Amino acid sequence: MARISASNAENLVKSFKTELVYGIKLKSKEEMRVFIFEYIEVWYKRQRRLSALENRAIKEFWNLYMKNEELIKSIA
Structure with a gap:
């Protein structure tokens, strides 16, 4: 498992609370589990910028990579 720093964990929790939790009434633990999974896998991992x-x-x-691949194929 990848190690994360305390500040990265705090940023994730802050973003999670701000964007997902506040204002939403969940009815069960399963509903919360699904919301958390969707937030992390669908939104957070795709939006986060990586060095x-x-x-x-x-x-x-990925979009830049695909454009470069198309350019290379069109040249060859």
């Missing part, structure tokens, strides 16, 4: 990807979000990096 390994030149400070781009995964979707941005």
